[in-house]
Amino acid sequence: MVELQLILLASIGVISLICQWIAWRLRLPAILFLLLAGILIGPGLGILEPDALFGEMLFPIVSLAVAVILFEGSLTLKFQELREHGKMVRNLLMSGVVVTWSIGTIASRYLVDLSWPVATLFGAIVVVSGPTVIMPLLRSVRPNARITNILKWEGIVVDPIGALLAVLVFEFIVSSGMSKSLAFEHVLQTFGSTLVLGVVLGCSSGYYLGRALRSHWLPQFLQNAGTLTFMLGIFAFSNFLVHESGLLTVTIMGIWLANMKGVPVEDILEFKESLSVLLISALFILLAARMDLSMATALGWNALWVILILMLVARPLSVWLAAVKTDLSWQEKTFLGWVAPRGIVAAAVSALFAFKLEQAGHADAGALVPMVFLVIVVTVIIQSITSSPLAGLLKVKEPDDNGFLFIGANAVARNLAKAMIGKGVTVILTDTSWENVRAARMDNLPVYYGNPVSEHAENNLDLTGVGHMLAISPYKQLNTLSTYHYLDLMGVGSVLGLPEGDQDVRASHQSSEKYVRTRNQFDEGATFAKLASLVSKGATIRTTQLSEEFTYEDYLQLHGNRLTLLFAIRPDKQVVPLGRTDAKPSVGWEMISLIQPEPNPEGLAQSSSS
Known part of the structure; x- marks a missing residue:
């Protein structure tokens, strides 16, 4: 039994490497091959059953891995990149999130007949984007610096916001036994405590960790491991104080470190990058292996209509509203309105809350994971193929690469x-x-x-x-x-x-x-x-x-x-x-x-x- 578990764990690593290599050779997003591999060895062949392999430790492991990925991404966010585009990014994180959430909720409710609670949660989850998908796409397409910086910031910062929104919706759903006023009060309390804790704990922990690194309180060989351990400890402590507040905390912590003078962020990132590749690969395989294919096929063609509405209505509308009174050209707005692939955070959050809602007695919660995974696959495939020609047509690509x-x-x-x-x-x-x-x-x-x-x-x-x-x-x-x-x-x-x-x-x-x-x-x-x-x-x-x-x-x-x-x-x-x-x-x-x-x-x- 132990030997079989060892073989399965090692196989996840080997399959991850093969998928990454194929993606590199074909110059396609690795997420596509990782999802296909997970579905194949999971519900397809029945070789991998993540719940049986990891038991109750599966979702804590997933949460820690997502925290590492977001922390690494936030370490690359420099405030100087926002000098010209801060208003646009802020609007995307506010009005853009509300627009996508609302349209995603209504479309999934009436087109695939999800219950209002599950549809509202789906709408909250699909507001996220993701650095794991956005950054490779930007490197391939090479849009101008304005577009690149906006999408980079949105892709990283919107993830903890989307996760927080999903937490609030989930808390409202599970407190539905209370009166509406009490349930609403509970949600507001959760939101306020998460926001306050995330900002206070994220800034303070980032400051003290930055001082420790800058003052060389840790020897060189312990700096990377010490940073990772400290970050995971802060993530767990934040979640202990306020449920699911850790992602916001570590994202703010990373942004603080990235903009603190004299902190050797580059050395930390060199250590994190290999770890992130392994974690992202393993997560996609594990989460895809849990998907119920019968639920995916039961959704039918209407699920694709939901995705098209997200791509052709929700995203463009959120971008054009966010761009009011900015100096972005219509070509830049059009390109931004097309690009919004979903990534690892959407996959992880949907798997976590679908599991919890099923335990709470919501029968249609099982449709949440296949719906989100379909959004991930379709947006990544279509936008990876079309973004470069569209950027050329709109003339928002950078000049010739001489x-x-x-x-x-x-x-x-x-x-x-x-x-x-x-x-x-x-x-x-x-x-x-x-x-x-x-x-x-x-x-x-x-x-x-x-x-x-x-x-x-x-x-x-x-x-x-x-x-x-x-x-x-x-x-x-x-x-x-x-x-x-x-x-x-x-x-x-x-x-x-x-x-x-x-x-x-x-x-x-x-x-x-x-x-x-x-x-x-x-x-x-x-x-x-x-x-x-x-x-x-x-x-x-x-x-x-x-x-x-x-x-x-x-x-x-x-x-x-x-x-x-x-x-x-x-x-x-x-x-x-x-x-x-x-x-x-x-x-x-x-x-x-x-x-x-x-x-x-x-x-x-x-x-x-x-």
Whole structure:
């Protein structure tokens, strides 16, 4: 028996990994494959029965996992992102929630014949969105920064609000034995106590945890584990004081930490990201495995009409109402009105309250989970497929991705970035060295501090207008990891790296053909060590425009062996590497090269006389 349980637990992890890998290869949301896998091994084949495997511990485990996911998401929320869009986000979290809740309730009541209590709970649950679905979609579609920031904030903050709303509806349902006035008073009391506790406990715990991290009260090796343990403890304590208040508390706690100066949030996120991937994957499989397929089929086609009303009526109406007296264009409003996929919080909350309502004697509560899961599947599939073409049609996509992501913010990278930015090319630098990051910020260059291949980078590294990567770091392992990572995202022709000298020849038989091609774009002598040495000796990176009077041949003859070719910007603003490529610069091209200073005549005379 114990061995069988071990096999089932291990299988959940293995299946999660397979689903994530398939999603990565097909560039589709992992949630689709996780849900299908859960349904297959659960009600489909009857292999996995989560209630039998975990017993009464299932929903506490689900609650803790959702808390970790929301806490991680809230750590990425910076108030500076709301300077232009705070009003829109606030309205979406207020009037938008009310509109979606009302329309979802009415549609499910009359189209799938749910009772008013269950329909009201369904309407409350589907107000949520979710960072687990929104962030991958935004990375794929690349809408403008205004849309991205609005959807990012809404996707994270609306989750605890939706969960709180579901709690209030549930409390009203279970207190229906009281008089209406007493039941309403009970709901108001629950709302007030949850809100007050969430704000007070979330802010205070965030402040003290931030002080502990900033003052290094914990050794480095305990900071990540200590943060996770403290957060889970606060979540449990908040739930103990006020039922289901923990999600709001940990979300506010994370936002406080994210905006507190001097707190090493990046280090915490690097630890949380792997944990979140595992938790999200396992949760979707477990919750999908509990679904009653007979209830799903009994809902019929009317369930799809409910989903279409949510997508085509509730969402657009909530967005356009929220956007009153904002400066959003009609194109931006239209796109925002289309994108609202549901994620893990909707799945978890529906499973939890359906279970409790069934215990309380509401027979139709079993339809709640399949209804919510249908909303998740349909919204994710349709919006993943259509969002990119719609963004292009509405012209709310960021401009062409001719920009560059530099792996490295050292002196060579900074000088090259200045030259490119000066010619209108988007450049973003990344580095794990704080000294390099600080120097880049002093030069007013956009720079990301952290590991460029981490999930935190995927969620927070803004690659708007960026379609190329250049590995220009002294750390060969980081260059290699970054190259393989961005090859999958950008393609072979868009990922570049400096040659590595003799190692290129020695290791070429050990590397893939795609990797070798990334190192064959520049001159063999243009290694990082060579460029760094030349820069330290006074060489500068300059841009020169070719013309009929000053041709490419004139350019080469003028600078001679003092010249190291790097890039050229064509008249169509495309940036191409120079060296071992077939590019033939002509009139109108702008050359970007490293040029050594001219020899000092006096120094040459002295050396010859000696």
